């Protein structure tokens with residue numbers, strides 16, 4: 001998923017927030033100086049595929065000369081959106097275009113690139129340009145990359161390649177140097193929040209989704225819609241941050257002892273929630289982020305010592321270490337609960 005307007009289809013200007021990358025790209029589209037190969041990079045959820053589809057629409061759109069492109073409504077634009085345009089070739093691991101490639105292959109083998117080269121050697125169906133999207137381009141194995149390199153070195157007129165990857169370092173440097181890189185950087189908070197809002201996510205959940213998103217709109221939306229995640233977060237808040245008495249520790253640890261499979265997520269959650277208290281203390285997150293916490297923790301966040309906060313984060317690190325040392329999960333949970341309760345009791349009235 002990427003920046004988009006509610007249920008309406010995404011548009012190129014959704015990428016305005018990418019600043020210089022967007023400005024430069026639009027300039028080359030306007031004056032026709034765009035190149036025949038682009039490498040769209042950026043972490044998961046930044047909008048690489050959305051941007052690639054929009055560019056494919058741009059180059060295949062049938063809107064009359066002088067009108068806005070992509071129009072988003074012509075047959076070509078719709079077919080690009082559906083992935084059914086005859087002159088749009090999509091290469092992605094697991095969705096082979098070559099009958100010789102098994103769909104369960106995790107990589108993009110050379111046969112796939114050979115099939116692609118055979119297609120690019122033919123006339124286009126619509127008589128216009130052809131656009132090739134290569135998703136997860138780093139999944140091309142070395143022979144595949146070498147085969148593609150030859151094509152990039154001898155461009156076919158009218159064919160535009162859009163490679164996408166989270167890890168450009170896994171591509172041959174010669175491939176990277178043949179492409180113009182479009183590097184998508186993390187989105188700013190305002191953009192992430194506005195996309196969340198357009199998807200009906202607001203309030204505390206939007207703030208939390210923003211916080212864990214790291215500027216990835218895809219991740220923010222995925223987290224916002226992940227009910228299991230929110231369920232676990234509320235359980236962690238209830239059991240680890242709202243516990244009242246030392247006698248609760250055994251009861252709570254015994255309810256978590258069977259949830260060993262959730263151990264990593266649980267420790268991540270506790271760490272993340274502690275970090276939120278710390279960030280609020282440092283003024284790096286708005287105070288509203290601590291409203292879901294019991295009053296004692298809110299006070300701790302305002303008035304606590306930095307060293308105490310670091311001690312609690314340390315307790316999480318120790319919990320991970322104990323797990324690595326094969327200490328039973330229940331004992332790990334008990335120790336962590338004890339650390340949290342000791343601190344909380346100092347701030348309870």
Ligand SMILES: [Zn+2]
Nearest residue numbers: 061071074077
């Ligand atoms: Zn169109």
